[in-house]
Amino acid sequence: MDFLHLFGIYVAVVLTCIFLVCKYSGQQHNPFNTLLSYVSKVVAPFTPQWLQRSSHWIFHRLFHQRSNIFIYLHIFLEGSVYAEFTYEVFGFCREMDTSLTSLSVPYVLLAIKSCFFYLCIKTDPGTVTKKKVSSLIHVYPYDRRLFHPGVSCETCQLVKPARSKHCRVCNRCVQRFDHHCVWVNNCVGAGNTRYFLLYLLSVCAMALDIALLTGDMLLHAVLRSGLLRASYIDEYGQQQPAGPLFVVQHLFLTFPRIVFMLGFVIFVFFLLAGYTLFHSFLALVNQTSNEWYKSRGFVCRHCHPMPAADNLCSPVLDHSKRYYYSRGLLRNLGEIFFPPQATQKKGN
Ligand SMILES: *[C@@H]1O[C@H](CO)[C@@H](O)[C@H](O)[C@H]1NC(C)=O
Ligand SMILES: [Zn+2]
Numbered sequence: 001m002d003f004l005h006l007f008g009i010y011v012a013v014v015l016t017c018i019f020l021v022c023k024y025s026g027q028q029h030n031p032f033n034t035l036l037s038y039v040s041k042v043v044a045p046f047t048p049q050w051l052q053r054s055s056h057w058i059f060h061r062l063f064h065q066r067s068n069i070f071i072y073l074h075i076f077l078e079g080s081v082y083a084e085f086t087y088e089v090f091g092f093c094r095e096m097d098t099s100l101t102s103l104s105v106p107y108v109l110l111a112i113k114s115c116f117f118y119l120c121i122k123t124d125p126g127t128v129t130k131k132k133v134s135s136l137i138h139v140y141p142y143d144r145r146l147f148h149p150g151v152s153c154e155t156c157q158l159v160k161p162a163r164s165k166h167c168r169v170c171n172r173c174v175q176r177f178d179h180h181c182v183w184v185n186n187c188v189g190a191g192n193t194r195y196f197l198l199y200l201l202s203v204c205a206m207a208l209d210i211a212l213l214t215g216d217m218l219l220h221a222v223l224r225s226g227l228l229r230a231s232y233i234d235e236y237g238q239q240q241p242a243g244p245l246f247v248v249q250h251l252f253l254t255f256p257r258i259v260f261m262l263g264f265v266i267f268v269f270f271l272l273a274g275y276t277l278f279h280s281f282l283a284l285v286n287q288t289s290n291e292w293y294k295s296r297g298f299v300c301r302h303c304h305p306m307p308a309a310d311n312l313c314s315p316v317l318d319h320s321k322r323y324y325y326s327r328g329l330l331r332n333l334g335e336i337f338f339p340p341q342a343t344q345k346k347g348n
């Protein structure tokens, strides 16, 4: 196989990954899970017991229990990108007369992002405790549609406030539960949704800025090499101009690490940009992703027990009233940044 086929396969695989992840992220019945369970069923008879048990243990440890593994992975990936940027791209850009100010933007963004990342990890998302539950119940009214009064969490043995959910990973109920994020090893809830949003935005900005600077550097490298004006002699002895594919091949061979890093950063950017748009949209319409999935019938089948009287939780919900929580974009955003306090409404 020659270089161009390999490159084509590389691009196709990356694009397919982006497409699949965007399409199916967050859904419980996605092709990844189906494929995974199918593969594990097929290989089960051929794998020894200890291997099955340990892989099951690893999976459980990674996704069903709190662990810092993804935080370390996050830091490692980020460190690799920044090391590559600092050691190869930075020097090249300095030679090209890129100003120090624009070259320091990625580092400023890194500092900002790290703050939000830290706050996301360390802030209490809004754990429902025995002491706080009586006041948390008054923060949001029960809509009798997705959240019904008088329902208790079987594990915590506490009444569930409206908009809260039990997190199985952290084993606690969380006020205004959004989802459990393995990358920050914490739930996203009333207390830290704002940091989570800012974190996502700053990661996107970081990836975009690094991609732009690196792309600019590669462009200059191509212009400087004079490859665009170059030509080669083909197998019939004719002179041919070097086309764009020639340039791509040249870049791949001259700066393999930089091109790989650029591909990774672009991948991360598109992935996170979609995710960030989704979460910003939810913030603007005063919904949590938990409610979003629930109101579309993704989670509803499981939200037992429910009082028989108001059995409104059928999968076929009134989709015209999807955003009936919303009281205007600005107020919705305000609530994310200044979440209503439990004590404020006490005694209502
Ligand atoms: C957001 O939705 C909840 C519904 O439970 C509502 O109580 C709250 O007032 C809404 N906030 C805004 C700012 O619309
Ligand atoms: Zn609970």
Ligand SMILES: [Zn+2]
Binding pocket: 167, 168, 169, 170, 171, 179, 180, 181, 186, 187, 188
């Ligand atoms: Zn959690």
